[in-house]
Amino acid sequence: MAEEVSSQMNSLSISETNPSSSATISLVSGDDIVFKVEPTIAKEMETVQSFIDETDGKITTIPLPNISSHDLPYVIEYCEKSIAGKITKEFEAEFVKKLNNEEVKELFLAANYLNIKKLLDFLSQVIADRIANKSVEYVRRYFGIENDFTPEEEAKLREELAWTFTGVDPDDEDEN
Amino acid sequence: MAPKLLSGKRQKEVENHGGDTDRISSLPDSLLCHILSFLPTKTSVATTSLVSRRWRHLWQHLQVFYFAHDSDESGQGSKMFEKFAFFVNAVLAFRKSRDIRKFELSCDIAWSNHRCDCADMWTRAAINPYLEELSLNIRDYTGEINLLLPRSLLNCTNLVSLSLVGQIKMNVGHFGVYFPSLKWLKLQAEIVDSEIVLLSGCPVLETLQHNFFVPVTWAEDPLPPSQRLKFTDGSFSWTFLEVDSFGKQTLGIIGNLQSMVDACIDFFPSQISESVDPILTRIQGSYNELDIQLRHLTSKVKLYYYGKLH
Incomplete structure (x- = not known):
């Protein structure tokens, strides 16, 4: 299964690849698009990291059937910022501006599935803000x-x- | 909404349930509660509990509470406070989860018939070993009464964030304080009887927001001749700043510089900070990682100024 997916990697990969790093993690969205990310990004996603850990790092292609290729780039973007320590109020405001209600909910589910606490808290706050003072x-x-x-x-x-x-x-x- | 690519599985789910939105409903209660825990408690109780049968009792499992009561000028203050108190009491009584992780209370206790009693009771309800964040903003427009924090607060070893503003008193001097997890502290002046004792009990403090306007508290403390006090923990030290314009008075706290990443100090009035600026710049020079912000909050002088300076 792992080999099968990785063979699709080259043709489907849409994110930049880092040729020097053999340890790049491939995240496969529910609609079979492969996103290559640095291992540090994977660390932010507890679900992915524990998958990697369980297989002693041998498996670097992770299927994420519950997350679409539409949502995954947002998650990756947030994780990248988080690692760089650049999660600011301004960034969060810009980030959320791009998202409609459905997308916020999808990302919330994705953050929950991937177990990214910071993102989950941030999106919970966004959802709460959007329903606060409503009927x-x-x-x-x-x-x-x-x-x-x-x-x-x-x-x-x-x-x-x-x-x-x-x-x-x-x-x-x-x-x- | 942008068109989305759906996987086979997702497509099926959409067909079955008629929309992505149901996936939110299929979440466990704990996650729905997680969302509720970012709402003011009154919204969780009064609005979301009417959403559906399942949502009816969700709020009872909350471990995060935000209670805020703004005093109004309508002359109904006392009556409104009674309702607020009733609400807080009801919520605290009917909750199912005994452990409160986060508790925020903001109110003017002058309106309460029993003054401090309810604020004291609510604070005691919030104090438990699992408490991670506590924020109290207690006002009293008469300026007569103070909420005395119970000693049991000192047992909250999991406390990560503590914010004390307003008419609050906390005695730590004779008890010994140890908040091993406290990373964020906001403290208004003259709340704690000994800031030094409190701060020295916070070994991993990262952010300190302290405002003080009268350096008397500091000046009265007998200090050793050296400007630096070393506490038993080797990684921990306090620096006291001497400000010439106050004679030999010692003013200020910048401490635990090794692990601190952000220190925010408010000085009142502005002429004090003018004399402190160069010293802070010097500290900033030797600790590049430390972000020291000096804020001139002269606008607050009226509110908090007790007239001991000049």
Whole structure:
């Protein structure tokens, strides 16, 4: 399996290769695009690193079926910045500006899958910022969650919350 | 949204569930909670709990809490604070996870009928061995009362970040402090009875934000003639800066320079910092890695100035 994938490497590789480094790690996205990264990048991705460690570094081609070739470059970009110690507020602001809601969620899932804590925390913050001060309906739409309360139940819950937390949050509901 | 390449597996998932969004729903509760832990607690409780049955009780598993109460000018301060207190009490009572990892509290306790009691109670609730981040901003517009932090805070050995601002007092002088994990400390002046004792108990401190406006605390401490105090841990030392303009008074803290990467010191008022600038420049010269920022926050003088200077 490993050989098969690596044979596709040359034809599919779209990232710059480093000819001097034989230890380059190949990450294969769910749609079979190969991304070659430095081992230091792989270290940032705990899932990948533990895979490498388990095989004593013999396997350097890692299939990532849950991550698309659209999302992976973002993840790699973030990891590169992270290693360089250049994760600044400005970089994060620029980074997130490029992403729509769907992409943020995809990257969140990717960060979780790859176990990159910094990226996961950053994207959690982004998601939180995007749903903060929004209505319940907005949050449902954002996550694509079906409301499984009956209208009566929901009304009752809202009433309960209104009683319990009066004065704390009614404004948000009214505004949206 | 940009068109995406989907793998066979992903394509199937999309077909099955009608959208990528459901993949978020398929996450374990712990991850959804992770997202919630970046929201103000009142949003997690009052909004996201209404999303669906599954989300109903998610907030109860939170280990991160942000409670903020801004005092308003409407004359309803006391009533509003009561509601806020009710909310915080309810959340702390109904939570399922006993371990709080991060706790932020910001409020004006002057509005509380019992003054310090609730802030004290909430702080005690937050204190546990797993606590990693604590941020307290306690205001009292009357300026009369202080929240005295319980000694049990000194047992939070996993504390990584500590921020104490406002009407808070913390006695460390006679107890011995050891925060072996503390990397980030923000401390407003006159909160701790002995900054030296506190700071010397923080061996891995990386970032210190300390503002002080009256160097009296420092001047009163009997200091050995040498300007550098060595503590038992060889990698740890404190440097005291002598500022001539205050006679022989010792002013300032720049410490633990070996592991510190960022020191942020606020001086009030600006004429103090003018006399300190050259010294800081000298330190910066010998510790290239250290990023010392000197901030002139004269605008804050009104708020915090106690009139002991000039």
